[in-house]
Amino acid sequence: MQIKLARVDDRLIHGQVATVWAKEAGAKRIIVVSKEVANDDIRKTLVKQAAPPGIKVNIVDPEKAVKVYNNPKYADETVFYLFTNPMEVLELVQLNVPIKSINIGGMQFKTGRTQITKAVSVDQTEAEAFRNLESAGVELDLRVVATDPKGNFEEKLKEAGF
Template identity: 60%
Template sequence: MIVTLARIDDRLIHGQVTTVWSKESGADRIIIVSSEVYKDSVRKTLLKQACPPGMKVNIVDVPKAIAVFNNPKYADDKIFYLFTNPTEALALVKGGVKLTTVNIGGMQFSEGKTQITKSVSVNSDDIKSFRTLDELGVKLDLQVVKTDPHADMIKKIDEKLS
């Protein structure tokens, strides 16, 4: 598989992803990697209906994503990975999927989270996963919309928590 874009955006497929990021990626297929969504048949149906025209979408859990990545049948497929959180992105990397950069989009605020930017809030598990991804050499590019300047996620976390 050729990974053209990996993005964390807890809204998954929405206007910005459909109109900008999917085109920017140049991918043929969006693979949503989320155990929670994988188990939710209603949400899966809605996400498949929201998929950009001409793109395929699959919704899988981490073990299935790793298995598909390693299947030679899909070696030439151009893939846009979407995650709801950094923990599943980290699990994919630890499972042998090479991600050089992870783009961070929206991560909604909820109880127990710290707001890093107006669109990104994290809890302690998120921070731990981001730090581990960084240690593994994955670039963490905070860019909610394409016109936003690129920012280093670890620097933003450190600025907010210091």
């Protein structure tokens, strides 16, 4: 399996992802990796309906994502991974899925989170997961849209008090 792009965006498939990031990735399949979404039939249906034409969408939990990645049947697949949070990215990385870079695009503000950019808010657990990803050699690519310059995620965490 060839990973073309991995992105954390809690909105999952929306206009920017469907029109820009999917083209940027050039993948034939989007795999949404989320325990929460995989267990929510309504959300699964909505995410699949938002997919760009001609791109297959699967919604799985991290355990299934690892099994699919390691299945020789999918060796020639090109994929765009979408995550709602960094903890599930870290789970895949710790189980030897070779994610080299994670695009951090959108994590909405809610109670318990601190806003670090216009589009990204994190809590302590998420900040730690991002730091663990970076320690594991994963590039943290902070960009909402593909044309944005890459931001320094660690710097933004420090500025926000993490």
